[in-house]
Amino acid sequence: MAKLNVNGAVVELDVATETPLLWALRDQAGLTGTKYGCGIAACGACTVHIDGQAIRSCITPVSALDESQKIVTIEGLSPDGNHPVQVAWRELDVPQCGFCQSGMIMAAAALLAQTPRPTDEDINVAMSNICRCGTYNRVRAGIHKAAAGGITG
Amino acid sequence: MAPLDNVAPSRRLLLKGAAAGAVLFGFHLPPRQALGQAAPSAQVPASPAAQVPEINAWVVIHPDDRVVLRMARSEMGQGTRTGLAQMIAEELHCDWSKISTEYVTPGQSLARNRAWGAFLTAGSQGIRNSQDYVRKGGAAARIMLVEAAAARWGVPAAECSAKDSVITHGPTGRTLRYGEVAADAAKLTPPAEVPLKDPSDWTVINTSKPRLDTAAKTTGSLIYGSDLKMPGMLVAVPRRCPVFGGTVRSVDRASAASMPGVRHVLQVGDGAVAVVADTFWQAKTALDALKVEWEVGENGKVSSATIDATLTEGLDAAEAFIGNQNGDARAAIGAAPRKLEAVYSYPFLNHAPMEPMNATVVWTAERCDVWCPTQNGEAALAATAQAAGLPQQQCDIHRVDLGGGFGRRTTHDWLIDAVLIAKQIPGVPIKTMWTREEDMVQGRYHPVTKAKMTAGLDANGEITGLHMRISGQSILSFVFPNALQAGRDPVVFQGLNAGGAEGQIGYSFPNLLIDHAMRNTHVPPHFWRGVNHNQNAIYLECFLDEVAHATGQDPLALRRKLMANHPKHLGVLNAVAERIGWGGPLPEGVQGRGIAQQMGFGSYVAAAADVSVSDQGVLRIHRIVAATDCGYAVNPQQIEMQVEGSFVYGLSALLYGECTVKDGAIEQTNFDTYNMLRMDEMPKVETIVMPSGGFWGGVGEPTIMVAAPAVLNAIFAATGKRIRTVPLKDQDLRRA
Numbered sequence: 001m002a003k004l005n006v007n008g009a010v011v012e013l014d015v016a017t018e019t020p021l022l023w024a025l026r027d028q029a030g031l032t033g034t035k036y037g038c039g040i041a042a043c044g045a046c047t048v049h050i051d052g053q054a055i056r057s058c059i060t061p062v063s064a065l066d067e068s069q070k071i072v073t074i075e076g077l078s079p080d081g082n083h084p085v086q087v088a089w090r091e092l093d094v095p096q097c098g099f100c101q102s103g104m105i106m107a108a109a110a111l112l113a114q115t116p117r118p119t120d121e122d123i124n125v126a127m128s129n130i131c132r133c134g135t136y137n138r139v140r141a142g143i144h145k146a147a148a149g150g151i152t153g
Numbered sequence: 154m155a156p157l158d159n160v161a162p163s164r165r166l167l168l169k170g171a172a173a174g175a176v177l178f179g180f181h182l183p184p185r186q187a188l189g190q191a192a193p194s195a196q197v198p199a200s201p202a203a204q205v206p207e208i209n210a211w212v213v214i215h216p217d218d219r220v221v222l223r224m225a226r227s228e229m230g231q232g233t234r235t236g237l238a239q240m241i242a243e244e245l246h247c248d249w250s251k252i253s254t255e256y257v258t259p260g261q262s263l264a265r266n267r268a269w270g271a272f273l274t275a276g277s278q279g280i281r282n283s284q285d286y287v288r289k290g291g292a293a294a295r296i297m298l299v300e301a302a303a304a305r306w307g308v309p310a311a312e313c314s315a316k317d318s319v320i321t322h323g324p325t326g327r328t329l330r331y332g333e334v335a336a337d338a339a340k341l342t343p344p345a346e347v348p349l350k351d352p353s354d355w356t357v358i359n360t361s362k363p364r365l366d367t368a369a370k371t372t373g374s375l376i377y378g379s380d381l382k383m384p385g386m387l388v389a390v391p392r393r394c395p396v397f398g399g400t401v402r403s404v405d406r407a408s409a410a411s412m413p414g415v416r417h418v419l420q421v422g423d424g425a426v427a428v429v430a431d432t433f434w435q436a437k438t439a440l441d442a443l444k445v446e447w448e449v450g451e452n453g454k455v456s457s458a459t460i461d462a463t464l465t466e467g468l469d470a471a472e473a474f475i476g477n478q479n480g481d482a483r484a485a486i487g488a489a490p491r492k493l494e495a496v497y498s499y500p501f502l503n504h505a506p507m508e509p510m511n512a513t514v515v516w517t518a519e520r521c522d523v524w525c526p527t528q529n530g531e532a533a534l535a536a537t538a539q540a541a542g543l544p545q546q547q548c549d550i551h552r553v554d555l556g557g558g559f560g561r562r563t564t565h566d567w568l569i570d571a572v573l574i575a576k577q578i579p580g581v582p583i584k585t586m587w588t589r590e591e592d593m594v595q596g597r598y599h600p601v602t603k604a605k606m607t608a609g610l611d612a613n614g615e616i617t618g619l620h621m622r623i624s625g626q627s628i629l630s631f632v633f634p635n636a637l638q639a640g641r642d643p644v645v646f647q648g649l650n651a652g653g654a655e656g657q658i659g660y661s662f663p664n665l666l667i668d669h670a671m672r673n674t675h676v677p678p679h680f681w682r683g684v685n686h687n688q689n690a691i692y693l694e695c696f697l698d699e700v701a702h703a704t705g706q707d708p709l710a711l712r713r714k715l716m717a718n719h720p721k722h723l724g725v726l727n728a729v730a731e732r733i734g735w736g737g738p739l740p741e742g743v744q745g746r747g748i749a750q751q752m753g754f755g756s757y758v759a760a761a762a763d764v765s766v767s768d769q770g771v772l773r774i775h776r777i778v779a780a781t782d783c784g785y786a787v788n789p790q791q792i793e794m795q796v797e798g799s800f801v802y803g804l805s806a807l808l809y810g811e812c813t814v815k816d817g818a819i820e821q822t823n824f825d826t827y828n829m830l831r832m833d834e835m836p837k838v839e840t841i842v843m844p845s846g847g848f849w850g851g852v853g854e855p856t857i858m859v860a861a862p863a864v865l866n867a868i869f870a871a872t873g874k875r876i877r878t879v880p881l882k883d884q885d886l887r888r889a
Binding site: 016019020023026027028030031032033034035036037038039040042043045073074075081086089090093094095096097098099100101102105123124125127128129130131132133134135136137138139140 | 229230231232363364366367368369370371372373374375376377379380382413432433434505506507508509554555556557558559588589590790794797798799800801802805823824825829830831832833835837838
């Protein structure tokens with residue numbers, strides 16, 4: 001059993017404590033927007049925020065978390081899907097297959113919260129997510145567009 | 154704050170749902186209901202709207218004017234859904250803002266004499282091989298809607314016109330909406346003649362319509378196969394013998410059976426096992442603990458070194474299948490005063506779509522239903538029926554969008570195993586999910602080949618004869634042996650053929666011989682984005698570069714001399730040369746510039762790359778210019794995205810992609826050992842879309858063909874080092 005603060009609500013999840021947060025979110029909390037890509041923190045498809053920091057949920061056991069830590073998933077990033085990153089993504093048609101995009105968006109949102117006007121180098125450092133379809137240049141453009149629109153964090 | 158809106162049902166609901174589910178599946182109600190999703194996404198496939206009569210197979214119009222366009226091809230990120238909708242809408246004259254799409258099932262198509270044509274979504278053919286009949290579907294529906302309105306008014310149809318889902322009677326100005334006459338139109342006889350617009354009149358095709366499916370991909374609400382939930386569903390995680398062709402010798406079921414959540418420990422066919430549990434993590438954890446002994450046989454002795462030796466032998470073998478020849482290349486080379494020879498090689502590659510293989514299956518003695526991402530619904534249905542032991546009429550495939558395909562999801566080994574698992578647990582929805590590790594070692598790999606390139610050169614450095622000997626795997630001999638032509642695999646020669654839409658060579662040589670010594674291995678090869686073009690373009694385009702440098706010629710000038718009879722190939726080559734500034738000074742920081750062209754999948758493409766290589770041997774790709782002549786451009790922005798994506802896929806392979814074999818098994822088990830290009834390495838890409846008209850070419854794959862050779866040629870220009878073996882991670886790029 002784990003008690004976690006997910007998208008603003010404290011939820012009790014019937015899960016073994018060594019279970020990675022990714023699978024607690026997907027299978028117990030029913031939040032399937034966060035994806036499994038590799039299970040070894042290599043691809044970033046599982047990226048969520050913990051207290052505003054982008055982390056890879058596939059290697060984070062729920063035993064490492066408690067209800068004081070605020071977990072935010074793609075479903076909780078904005079109330080209406082209109083976080084500036086999401087808006088920019090739609091305006092530029094960033095996603096292709098879309099499977100990596102929850103992780104991309106969460107990594108980009110965390111970057112912008114800490115660095116409202118990131119340089120290309122800031123983006124290179126923060127965005128290590130893998131996209132097999134090849135959306136990188138549009139992801140970069142999307143981050144700059146969201147930044148230009150003003151991110152307050 | 155988004156609610157927890159996809160919450161797993163309570164135990165009570167689960168039991169109730171499971172009972173209801175059996176009824177639902179038995180009567181094959183729409184999958185949207187059967188899925189049991191709390192809040193079904195717009196992308197979860199519904200069965201074609203039964204309550205609203207269709208105008209024809211492609212078009213359903215609701216009374217409130219909503220337009221539902223039906224899709225047989227699959228969406229995997231390549232934008233085919235939007236492109237197909239544009240082509241239907243172009244002729245339907247409907248209001249674009251009212252369009253949605255839905256997948257038809259292969260079972261429905263089977264019952265209607267394949268009303269929707271091919272489902273195969275591969276070979277960059279989703280648009281080009283659908284365009285004729287989907288446009289006619291839209292045009293026929295428009296004609297019927299106009300006729301229905303004219304009949305209601307009692308006027309000749311010729312006096313009426315349609316625009317944005319509104320029909321207007323010209324002489325009186327009266328109007329009717331599509332939704333008001335759709336039911337009448339559905340009763341009319343389809344027109345015998347369906348003329349299509351002249352391309353010069355297009356207003357929807359050749360525009361960059363935003364994709365129809367972006368929004369759900371920004372909120373996490375798009376349901377992929379791995380996200381499916383059904384009442385009572387269990388999750389299976391399989392493991393197949395890591396040595397291809399191996400079998401299960403023994404399974405110690407007790408080693409996993411009592412672990413948390415585990416419901417079943419199964420053997421799957423001869424060569425695989427699976428743990429079935431309440432959740433993925435429970436099943437995976439138990440599978441990791443499961444003790445299995447494998448019988449690997451002789452294949453256990455195969456390694457990359459033994460495969461390489463087999464391929465090397467083929468480079469000089471006496472017998473080979475001929476792909477293209479004119480004149481007498483061997484004699485010309487033998488008589489030439491100068492000879493140039495080089496051996497190239499290309500490795501196994503895994504498709505590695507971001508979403509590992511998965512399928513959700515409900516099997517009963519009467520029926521088998523599958524929900525899965527597939528690039529070919531019809532092949533998935535055939536595979537399911539065979540594995541299920543049921544006629545195709547008692548099975549169906551309910552598609553979801555793919556989390557990447559790249560060719561991997563055109564074949565259904567993973568689905569067959571999923572059906573064989575579900576068959577052992579009748580009536581219970583079983584979601585079979587592969588781990589990334591399973592996906593890496595149970596791939597269907599880019600074929601491994603080598604090539605010996607030999608040119609005869611005269612005293613002026615002109616090519617008198619060219620012999621290209623390919624040695625290596627044949628995809629067809631593994632996938633479709635019946636398609637071999639007296640043993641010869643024509644697909645091996647993509648991009649090297651004398652003619653044809655799938656890959657015509659862009660050069661004329663006075664004497665030419667291109668042949669293939671087929672050398673197969675136990676590692677299963679498959680179509681991998683770009684397929685055999687990937688290595689063929691490297692072999693030919695890099696070797697021509699070698700000839701140019703060896704004879705003191707400019708690589709572009711040499712090509713132009715050989716391309717006089719290939720104006721479309723030359724067109725794209727000239728376009729990238731001009732845009733990148735070929736022959737001019739290199740920009741600050743750039744050390745080398747390379748160029749390449751190739752024709753395939755119906756389209757002509759070229760690329761030019763600017764690179765630098767540091768003293769430590771670190772490559773930086775500064776800029777890539779790409780040109781595509783795909784005949785007609787349906788959605789220029791989507792083409793740009795496919796060009797950019799093709800570079801990422803092609804450059805990932807060039808930089809990092811390599812699957813090696815040890816003791817008969819693939820050594821790379823995850824992204825730590827099978828790396829990809831990331832944002833920090835992604836070059837600036839400039840795309841020239843230059844459709845010349847008169848033909849329909851694909852766009853999903855062609856650019857990948859020129860990504861690697863353009864960069865390899867630029868690396869030579871920068872360093873003087875000719876790289877003939879990829880990936881670059883294994884190569885020392887430092888200047889000699």
